[in-house]
Amino acid sequence: MLTNFKGVIERKLERTISNADLLTAIELAKSDVVMNDLIWGKGVTAEQFEDVVIRCLQTLGRCVG
16 A cells, blocks of 8 residues: 555655655654644545645655755
8 A cells, every 4th residue: 555655645745755665654644644633623535635745755855865
């Protein structure tokens, strides 16, 4: 399942990502989703979660370089 998720994210980013970066981004995204649920009382769809993971990966990329 994680391999499929990684594939979706890589296709959207149009680049490969490491497993470590993906796991870090997922953890960051989970925090964002929990905060969204607590503050706004709204859940997120799978596609919205993918978008959050992508934003986290893009932010990580800026911090690494």
